[in-house]
Amino acid sequence: xxxxxxxxxxxxxxxxQIVQQVxxxxxxxxxxxxxxxxxxxxxxxxxxxxxxxVLKAYRELEQEGLVEGRQGVGTFALRRPDGPPPxxxxxxxxxxxxxxxxxxxxxxxxxxxxxxLRTCLMSSADEAIA
Amino acid sequence: xxxxxxxxxxxxxxxxxxxxxxLSILLWVTGLDMSHSLRGCKASPTCSGGxxxxxxxxxTTIVNITVAVPLLFGIFWGTSLMAREFETSxxxxxxxxxxSRRQWxxxxxxxxxxxxxxxxxxLAAIVTWWWGQTSNSNRFDGARFxxxxxxxxxxxxxxxxxxAAAGAILRRSLATLGVTIFGFxxxxxxxxxxxxxxxxxxxxxxxxxxxxxxIPGAWIIGRELLINGRATKGxxxxxxxxxxxxxxxxxxxxxxxxxxxxxxxxxxxxxYWTLQYLESGIYLALAAxxxxxxxxVVRRRDA
Amino acid sequence: xxxxxxxxxxxxxxxxxxxxxxxxxxxxQYTRGLRARSKxxxxxxxLEVPEGRICGLVGANGAGKTTLxxxxxxxxxxxxxxxxxxxxxxxxxxxxxxxxxxxxxxxPTFRRWSVTDHLRMGAALNPSWDAVATRERIQSxxxxxxxxxxxxxxxxxxxxxxxxxxxxxxxLLLLDEPVAALDxxxxxxxxxxxxxxVAEAEGHxxxxxxxxxxxxxxxxxxxxxxxxxxxxxxxxxxxxxxASHRVLTSTxxxxxxxxxxxxxLRVEQTQRQTRMWVRLEGPLxxxxxxxDELSLEEIVLxxxxxxxxxxxxxxxxxxxxAHLGGVS
Numbered sequence: 007x008x009x010x011x012x013x014x015x016x017x018x019x020x021x022x023q024i025v026q027q028v029x030x031x032x033x034x035x036x037x038x039x040x041x042x043x044x045x046x047x048x049x050x051x052x053x054x055x056x057x058x059x060v061l062k063a064y065r066e067l068e069q070e071g072l073v074e075g076r077q078g079v080g081t082f083a084l085r086r087p088d089g090p091p092p093x094x095x096x097x098x099x100x101x102x103x104x105x106x107x108x109x110x111x112x113x114x115x116x117x118x119x120x121x122x123l124r125t126c127l128m129s130s131a132d133e134a135i136a
Numbered sequence: 137x138x139x140x141x142x143x144x145x146x147x148x149x150x151x152x153x154x155x156x157x158x159l160s161i162l163l164w165v166t167g168l169d170m171s172h173s174l175r176g177c178k179a180s181p182t183c184s185g186g187x188x189x190x191x192x193x194x195x196t197t198i199v200n201i202t203v204a205v206p207l208l209f210g211i212f213w214g215t216s217l218m219a220r221e222f223e224t225s226x227x228x229x230x231x232x233x234x235x236s237r238r239q240w241x242x243x244x245x246x247x248x249x250x251x252x253x254x255x256x257x258x259l260a261a262i263v264t265w266w267w268g269q270t271s272n273s274n275r276f277d278g279a280r281f282x283x284x285x286x287x288x289x290x291x292x293x294x295x296x297x298x299x300a301a302a303g304a305i306l307r308r309s310l311a312t313l314g315v316t317i318f319g320f321x322x323x324x325x326x327x328x329x330x331x332x333x334x335x336x337x338x339x340x341x342x343x344x345x346x347x348x349x350x351i352p353g354a355w356i357i358g359r360e361l362l363i364n365g366r367a368t369k370g371x372x373x374x375x376x377x378x379x380x381x382x383x384x385x386x387x388x389x390x391x392x393x394x395x396x397x398x399x400x401x402x403x404x405x406x407x408y409w410t411l412q413y414l415e416s417g418i419y420l421a422l423a424a425x426x427x428x429x430x431x432x433v434v435r436r437r438d439a
Numbered sequence: 440x441x442x443x444x445x446x447x448x449x450x451x452x453x454x455x456x457x458x459x460x461x462x463x464x465x466x467x468q469y470t471r472g473l474r475a476r477s478k479x480x481x482x483x484x485x486l487e488v489p490e491g492r493i494c495g496l497v498g499a500n501g502a503g504k505t506t507l508x509x510x511x512x513x514x515x516x517x518x519x520x521x522x523x524x525x526x527x528x529x530x531x532x533x534x535x536x537x538x539x540x541x542x543x544x545x546x547p548t549f550r551r552w553s554v555t556d557h558l559r560m561g562a563a564l565n566p567s568w569d570a571v572a573t574r575e576r577i578q579s580x581x582x583x584x585x586x587x588x589x590x591x592x593x594x595x596x597x598x599x600x601x602x603x604x605x606x607x608x609x610x611l612l613l614l615d616e617p618v619a620a621l622d623x624x625x626x627x628x629x630x631x632x633x634x635x636x637v638a639e640a641e642g643h644x645x646x647x648x649x650x651x652x653x654x655x656x657x658x659x660x661x662x663x664x665x666x667x668x669x670x671x672x673x674x675x676x677x678x679x680x681x682a683s684h685r686v687l688t689s690t691x692x693x694x695x696x697x698x699x700x701x702x703x704l705r706v707e708q709t710q711r712q713t714r715m716w717v718r719l720e721g722p723l724x725x726x727x728x729x730x731d732e733l734s735l736e737e738i739v740l741x742x743x744x745x746x747x748x749x750x751x752x753x754x755x756x757x758x759x760x761a762h763l764g765g766v767s
Contacts, residue, residue, distance in 0.1 A: 137563065137564065138563075139559065139560070139563040140560055140563055140564060143552070143556060143559075143560070144549075224547065224549075224550075225543065225545060225547035226547050226548075226549060228514065228541075228543050228547050229543075229547045229548065229549075230564070231514065231536075232512060232514070232536065232539070232540065232541040232543075232604075233536065233560075233561065233564035233565050233607065234533045234536050234537040234564055234565040234566060234567070234607060235533060235536070235564050236531045236532050236533055236536065237531045238531060239533075435531075438509070438514060438515040438516065439509065439514035439515065
């Protein structure tokens with residue numbers, strides 16, 4: 007069963023976090039096409055957030071064509087989003103976990119790691135343009 | 137709503153009716169026993185009613201104590217009706233279900249007043265019956281007027297109404313208790329010492345001095361000494377001619393011949409029920425006023 | 440500035456444009472004796488809460504939160520103004536009371552009664568009582584049904600009271616600081632249960648929940664009312680609130696241009712820097728200001744400390760109410 011986790015006080019709105027986690031789950035194969043997503047009620051029970059937040063996230067996923075809502079039954083995954091194949095995803099996840107371990111040992115905290123990632127993304131985007 | 141009223145008050149109502157049942161059994165058993173003994177006594181020349189009654193002194197005391205019962209209704213049932221409810225804010229719980237304030241209040245008041253009537257009427261009935269088994273035929277005697285007939289029912293309703301009104305206004309159990317006890321006692325004192333004797337116009341009879349001046353079954357309200365038909369005031373001197381008499385009966389005889397007699401103000405036993413209804417009517421009228429006050433206060437005030 | 444997408448405005452459920460609550464100039468006055476001056480616990484309160492929302496009611500103690508909730512459920516009568524709840528004035532009738540649930544601050548219960556007794560009371564007093572769902576809700580929280588309510592923990596008692604209030608399937612639920620005295624875990628559980636109930640109701644349950652724990656409100660609420668000094672400072676959708684409040688920073692300069700266009704809540708000026716907490720009434724046209732988002736806590740604090748200028752009834756300052764976004 008897919009369990010969501012929310013980072014409070016993040017600049018990322020809650021509904022976006024849910025959208026991202028559903029996408030990640032689809033990419034990693036944890037959620038497969040045809041699987042049912044957690045009901046709004048279950049997500050709210052787990053996270054104590056507003057139901058509209060979950061509805062908004064599911065609506066956005068529906069607009070992207072990743073999920074389909076069926077009245078009275080639930081919301082179901084439709085397809086895997088474009089992205090690296092599961093094997094590549096798994097490999098990258100493992101190397102990322104190793105990197106995180108090393109960064110922690112070196113003294114980085116989560117915020118530091120995030121900003122480092124952002125900086126690298128921006129500079130690699132610049133390189134791509136250049 | 138019926139369930140709610142029952143659940144809230146079941147302990148008190150249960151205890152009260154249990155006590156009533158116990159008392160009823162006690163009075164019924166002793167009453168039968170007593171009347172049997174008294175009948176046997178009447179047949180025998182050597183025995184007096186007073187001796188028999190002496191044996192039942194304990195029960196007589198218990199019976200006389202029931203004069204406090206109306207106040208107990210007020211204290212236990214009346215304060216829980218309103219004061220405790222407001223004090224613990226459970227009225228907010230009741231008023232935010234699906235029942236209106238008006239319905240809640242009316243049903244509660246009706247239920248508890250009905251239970252009060254039932255319980256006090258039951259007690260009054262058994263006490264009236266018990267006293268009827270005794271040799272004492274004066275229904276005005278001592279506390280009898282307050283524990284027999286319909287007056288105890290009226291007192292009980294008054295006490296509960298007083299506690300309800302006080303509880304609605306004060307919203308505190310302790311303060312309501314104080315007001316109920318004080319108010320009830322004050323009213324009883326007022327009635328006993330002043331009002332009752334003015335409710336029905338008394339008769340006056342001229343009675344001689346001595347033991348023959350007793351009017352059976354009547355309530356002696358007052359006596360005035362008349363000398364030759366004129367009322368006396370203050371300390372009265374013995375007339376010279378009776379100064380030498382030795383015994384009481386001789387003294388009485390001499391005084392009577394000298395024109396001494398009593399003007400006795402009394403209420404005959406035929407007026408017993410009139411007085412009962414009048415007094416009860418006053419208490420019930422007061423109770424009605426208090427209930428109306430309770431209703432108005434509860435409906436008008438913020439929760 | 441991050442590049443994350445801006446939150447979209449919350450769309451109301453299809454066809455559900457009704458207002459759960461609408462007040463106009465609502466006020467409540469308490470008289471203290473005959474000679475002492477009467478105190479207004481709530482004044483000039485004009486706000487709207489659309490149906491289906493979970494609305495947070497924030498304010499300092501004594502700001503009028505409890506008074507407002509009591510006026511909405513009919514436990515108190517207004518001294519001034521008008522209040523409409525679910526399209527009608529609060530009345531002492533079964534028909535109105537059936538639709539509005541209320542949980543008072545001290546969570547009144549019958550301490551000596553068992554949980555089952557309370558459920559029995561709910562069933563006896565409410566024609567629209569859902570016995571099965573209520574019992575399941577309590578049992579799923581592992582609260583023993585036969586235990587005396589007085590011996591339950593604070594969190595459990597709050598959950599029982601919440602289940603009682605929800606049991607009659609109301610359309611509006613008013614909660615007066617229900618989690619104030621609870622530990623964080625109990626708080627979380629309470630809000631989860633509340634959110635789940637709203638989710639189940641699919642837009643037919645509106646909740647107004649007063650609290651001074653802004654973090655909780657941020658998670659569970661999508662509408663916000665801020666009361667300060669017995670007046671309404673803010674009443675709007677949460678997303679609009681977050682989107683329209685900013686802290687502007689710049690080198691020290693005159694606040695006039697900003698003040699004329701937008702609503703300034705607070706100004707901090709040092710020798711070198713000017714910082715302004717504002718509510719944007721339109722787009723920020725001056726790019727020389729650094730504009731940063733504010734957390735809900737900071738926004739609420741600004742309102743609680745805010746004192747409207749003396750001529751607040753004229754000009755662009757906050758009068759009593761700020762209606763933002765789609766709420767008209």
